[in-house]
Amino acid sequence: MSQPVLRVDDLRVAIGRRQIVRGVSFEAQREQTVGIVGESGSGKSMTVLAATGLLDAPGAVVSGTSTLAGDVELVGASARALRAVHGSRIGFVFQDPGTSLNPLLTLARQITETLEIHRNMTRRQARSRAGELLDEVGLSAERLDAYPHQLSGGQRQRVMIAIALACDPELLIADEPTTALDVTTQAQIIDLVGELQREFGTAVVWISHDLGVIGQVADEVTVLREGEAVEQAPILDVFDHSRHAYTRELLDARPRVDGPGPAPAPADASVMLQVNGLQVHYGAVRAVEDISFTLRRASTLGIVGESGSGKSTVAAALAGLASPAAGTATLDGADVFAGGRDLRRRISLVFQDPFSALNPRARVDVSIGEPLRVHRLARGRRQRAARVAQLLEMVGLPTEFASRYPHELSGGQRQRVSIARALATEPDVLILDESTASLDVSVQSTVLDLLARLQRELELAYLFIAHDLAVVHRMCHDVLVMRAGEVVEHRPAADLFAAPEHPYTRSLLAAVPPAGPREKV
Template identity: 50%
Template sequence: MTKPLLEIDRFTAQFADRTVVRELSLSVARGERVALVGESGSGKSVTALSILRLVRQAQLSGRVLFDGEDLLTKTEQQMRGIRGADIAMVFQEPMTALNPLYTIGRQIAESLRLHEGLRPGAARARGIELLRRTGIPEPERRIDSYPHQLSGGQRQRAMIAMALACRPRLLLADEPTTALDVTVRQQIVDLLLELQAQEAAARGMAVLLITHDLNLVRRFAQRVAVMERGVLVETNETGALFDAPQHPYTRRLLDSAPRRAIEPVAADARTILDVRALAVDYRTAARGWRAVFGQSAFRAVHDVRLRLRRGETVGIVGESGSGKSTLASAVLGLQQPAAGAIEIDGLPLAALRANAGRRALYGRMQVVFQDPFGSLSPRMTIEQIVGEGLALHRPELARAARRARIAALLEEVGLPADALPRYPHEFSGGQRQRIAIARALAVEPELLVLDEPTSALDVSIQKQVLTLLTNLQARYRLSYLFITHDLAVMRAMAHRVIVMQAGRVVEEGETLQVLHAPSHPYTRALMASSMLTPMREPYERAHD
C-alpha cells in the first residue's frame, strides 16, 4: 500500500485553558483533494496551522507525518526549509496575509530566493509566469502592484501564485473563497482544480481544504473529514457523505441549508417603501481638465425603482460594487440622492430626514448590519445597546418598564434575561446578531434593512437567524429589504428579488421565477457561479 503524503496520528492541540483538537487521525494521499469541514471553533484551522508549526503557545502532541517524517519533532530552522517549499498555504484573507508595503512581485520573489536561490531577474520572470498561470491580467504590469491596488479576487490569485511558486507537494487552503463574490469564488475554485490537476500529474501535489462551505466541498473535494469541537466525527468519500451522512453532527450540518418557509404577502398589503427613479452620486477628487471645475461625481446608483409592501421581503442581489449597499444607505437616509424620490409609508424621505422628522423616520425603519462583531459597541452592556432606541423613542417609560421591555425583546430573539449586564465580547457571532435584531425591534419598526445579516455566520447559526427573521416577519408583518450575495439565502427569504449590476437594476421579479429562469446574462452568470444546490422541501416553522 502506498504511503500517505500526510498522516496525522492522534494529534492533540492544547492551550492553557482548553483542548482545541483532540486525538485527531487523518491521512491525505498524494494527488488527493481532502476537505476538513466544521464550524467556527471546531479546530480545523488550528490543525492546518499546526501542520506548518505556526501555532504559538500551544502544547502539541501526537504525530504529524509528512512523507514519513514527523513535523512536530522538527526544529524551527528545519521548518523554514519546509514552509513554502514542500508545504504551502493559501490564507483566508489575502489583504491581511499579504504585506501591504511590498509589491506582489517582491513577495513572490522572496520565496523563490529563499528556497531556490534565484537571482532577481529570474525570480521576476518566474513571478510573471505564475501570475499569468493564475489568471491575473497584464502580469507584466501587475507584478509591480501593491496588494491594495488589486481586487479581492486578484489578491487571492496572487496568494495562490505565491503558494505555488516553489511547486509544493501539499497545499493547505484555509477558507480560500470566503470573502469573494460568487462569480469570483467560482473562478478561484476552477483555478484551484486546474492547478491541482496539473501539479498532481507532475509532482503528486495534494490539497487539504479548510472550509465551512458545503457547496464548495461538494464541488472540490474527493474526500471529506468532519470536525466537531476538536474531534473528528466522520470521514468518507464526498458523494457518500453527502448522500448518507452517518454522524448526527454531519446530518445537522447538511440540514443547515436555508429552506424557503415564508408566508405569502396579503393581497391588500399597503406599500411601506416606494423608491422612484433613484440616482446616487459619490463625489470624487477631480483630475485633469475636470480639476478646473472642482470635484467630479461618480454615479453609484442609476434610475432604481422598487416597492416594498407590508409583510414582504424584497431581496437585493449583486456583487461588490453593484450599488446594493449604496441603495440601502439612501433608503436609510444616510446618503443624499442625486435624483429621484423615496417615500416611507407615503411620507417623503427628504422631509423625514430633516431634524424634526428624523425621530419619526427611525421609529419606522431600522437596520441590521453585516458584521455582528463591529456593529455593537464593546463599551456598552446589552441592556444599554438594546435600550438605546427605547430611551430616544419612548422617553416616558420608567426605568423598570424599560428594563422589562428589553428583557422581553431578548427573550423574543432567543436570549436569556441574564444577558442584560453582559458585554458583546461575551457572546458568539450568532448571539450578537440576535442582539442586533433585538435592538432593531425595540422601537417597533415596520421596515428592517438587512445588510448581509448572516454572511459572517456558520451555516447552522445562519439557519437559526434566518428562522428567527422568518418567525418575526410572520408575527409582526415586518417588511424586509434584504441585501445579500448569497443566492441560497435569497431563495429562502425573499418574495421578490432585484438583481443589480454596476448600479443598475438588470432584472427583477418573483424570486423563484428569477432563479429558475433568469432572463438577463448577468443573472444567469450569477446562477452558474453560485453552486446552488436543488431546493429542498419547506420545513415547518417553529411557533411559540
C-alpha cells in the same frame, strides 16, 4: 498507495485543562483534496494550524504526529525547520485576503518575497516569475505594481493563491478561502485551485463550514465536532450515506435553490418603501444608477449581485450613510432623504459581521439600550432594562445575556443581539446587509428562521442584500438583480428562479453549488 504528502496521527491540542483537538488523524495524497468541515469552534482551523506548525496560542500543548512527505515532522519542529517548509513546501490561503496581504506593499513585492527567500532568485527573476503567476491565476501581469486596496475581494484572493503556489508547494492549506466571496467568484476560485492542483500535483486541505462547497472540491471529508472527528469518508458516501447525526444536521441546514421559499406575503399589504430613480456617485464612480423598486409591508425584497454591483450602496443611501445624487425614496409616503431622526429610525440596518458591528467594550444591555436612549423610546434605566429584556426574548436569547460582552457570545448569538438592537428603534423596514454570510450553515438556518418569525409577528418589510442565491430563494418574495450599479432583472422570486431572463442572472444561478457533490475529473 504512495507516501502521503501529509499524514496526521492522533493529533491533540490542549490549552490549560481544555482539550481543543481530540485525537484527529487524516492523510492527504498527491493531487487529492481533503475537506475538514464543522461549525465554528469545532477545531477545524486549530487542527490544521497545529498540524502545520503554525499554532501560536499561549499555553497550547500539541501532541501526536504530523509528517510532511514522510521526511519532516511538523509537530514540535524548530522555528528554523518550519521556516524552511512554510512558503516553499506548504502554501497557505486564508479566509480574508484583506488582512493577509500587506496594504503598504505592491503585489510584486509580496509575491517576489517568497521566491527570493526560498528559491534564491534575483529580484528581476522573481518579478518575472511573479508576472507569470498572476497570469496563471487569471490576473494580468500589468497589475504587479498595484496595491491590495486597488483590487476586488476575488482578485485579492487570487493574489493569495499566487503567493501560496509561487514555490510549487507539495501541500496547499485553504482555510475558508471562499466564505466572503460572491457565488461567481467562489466558483472561479474553486475551479482555479482545481486546475492548479491538476497541473502541479498539489495535495490540498480545504477547511470550510459549508458542506456545499466541500462537496465541490473534496475527495475525502473529515467532519469535526468539538475537536473530535465524528465521521471520515469519501465525499460521495458523506452526502449519500452519512452515518453520524451531526453530519446529517450540517447537510440538512444548507439552503438550496430547489428548496422551499418563504411563506406568501399578504396580498393586500400596503406599500411601505418606494424608491424611484436612485443614483449614488462617489466622485466619477457611478455606484448606483437609476434604481427603482417598491417594498410592501410584511414582504422581502432581495438585492443580489457580485461584489461591487452597488447592493450595499443602496442600503447606505436609504440608511443615511451615503448621499444620493438623484432620485427619491418615500417611507409610508414621507420623504426619507429629507426626513428627520424620527423618520430615519423607522429604517434599521443589520450588518454582515456582528462582532465588528458591536462595541467590544459595551455590554449587551448597553448596545441594545443605546438606540432606546438616543430616540427617547424608553424613559429611565428601569424602563430601558425592561425593554432590553423584551427585545432579547424577542430574538430568542435569555434575559441574563444583557450583562454579557460580545466576546462571551457565539457568532449566532452576536447576530441576534444585532437584530435586537435594530428592532429597538421600532422600525418598519429592516435592511439586512449580508447579515448571515459570516455564519455557519446551521447557525444561519436558525437566524433565517428567526427573521421569518419576526416578519410574521411584527409585519416588518425586509430589504435583504445577499450574494448567496440559495438564501435569497429561501427568504425573498421579489428579487432585484444588480450589475455595475444598474438593475438587470427585477421579478417575483418564484419566476426569476424558475426562468431567469437576463444572461447575468443565469450566470449567477449557474455558479450556485449544486445539492450533491461534484465528481472529480
